[in-house]
């Protein structure tokens with residue numbers, strides 16, 4: 835998936851850093867995944883993280899289908915690669 839390499843993106847949720855709504859603390863993670871010096875979701879359950887990310891996107895007013903797509907894409911993020 836070469837388009838991941840075009841712009842730096844969060845290693846946990848794949849949000850491109852230029853779309854990050856907050857102030858980023860880490861070089862590897864966006865402001866939603868990494869806050870106050872640690873990962874917000876420290877577990878290793880991809881499905882749980884996906885549904886939390888999905889809810890978060892809806893809360894930020896994203897279109898439901900787009901949010902579903904982005905949540906699905908998370909499986910390709912470096913953090914979740916097996």
Ligand SMILES: [Zn+2]
Nearest residue numbers: 844847864867
């Ligand atoms: Zn992220």
